[in-house]
Amino acid sequence: MKISIEWIYRTPKRTETVFRSEEMPAAQGLLIAEDLEKTGRAKSIAFIDSFDSTWTIKEMKRYLTEIETEPHNITVYFDGGFDRATSSSGLGCVIYFDQGGKSYRLRQNAPSEVLKSNNEAEYAALHLSLVELELLNVHHLPVVFIGDSQVVINQMSGEWALLEKDLSGWAKRIDEKLKDLGIRPKYELVPRKANAEADRLATQALNGIDITAQVELAVDND
Structure with missing residues (x-):
């Protein structure tokens, strides 16, 4: 599955803006999202799939775990x-x-x-x-x-x-x-x-x- 990452970036002075990435494989997107979380500057992070459905990091982790042994x-x-x-x-x-x-x-x-x-x-x-x-x-x-x-x-x-x-x-x-x-x-x-x-x-x-x-x-x- 291909996804895009959408996150709200917040500066130390609480100025906010929204970024959206290019499409990438879901597993790669999860790695990047987890790295973004570590910065402490991401107010929220979501994944958008090709059907415009929204996934949280928790949902994406569960999905990737479930499909490991399935096509x-x-x-x-x-x-x-x-x-x-x-x-x-x-x-x-x-x-x-x-x-x-x-x-x-x-x-x-x-x-x-x-x-x-x-x-x-x-x-x-x-x-x-x-x-x-x-x-x-x-x-x-x-x-x-x-x-x-x-x-x-x-x-x-x-x-x-x-x-x-x-x-x-x-x-x-x-x-x-x-x-x-x-x-x-x-x-x-x-x-x-x-x-x-x-x-x-x-x-x-x-x-x-x-x-x-x-x-x-x-x-x-x-």
Whole structure:
């Protein structure tokens, strides 16, 4: 989770002003906030997450302790492909997460013969990612969902109206799953090139190649 620190600085003569930091990982923010406390010049300190929720230092400590052994810092890439000639679809998702002090990447794809369009395949790929998050026991956390479908990203984020019956059905299923898991979604639209890994998984599913893989990622110490 990324947060900003907001604190009220008070001088010895009790003049006050408010500062707000740039976004940073929650663990880093907690270290800085604890250091600010030691100065004795911070009248109050709070953390603001990407959903504009406010956390106290005590709440942040508890949150970081609770997620140490569970998946967190989760980013999901998803993509769906549709072959008009065969009326078949391929779905792909890539999930990056931290757990137990290590970083992981999970890749999953799946074919489908029941979808009717590329947009529906994109929605189905997003739903596939939620199924995988549930299997990872992800719950009550913010999650970033990244895709190259303007339709899905803009409709799920509420920027565009959702009028198509088939797509609204998928959107409802996704919203219900998000609610059940307590996941707070943040949707980001990227160019197709930036979504190449999920796109490749969807293409492999179309070609009958099944992928299910989870690997530990190497730590960059540079």
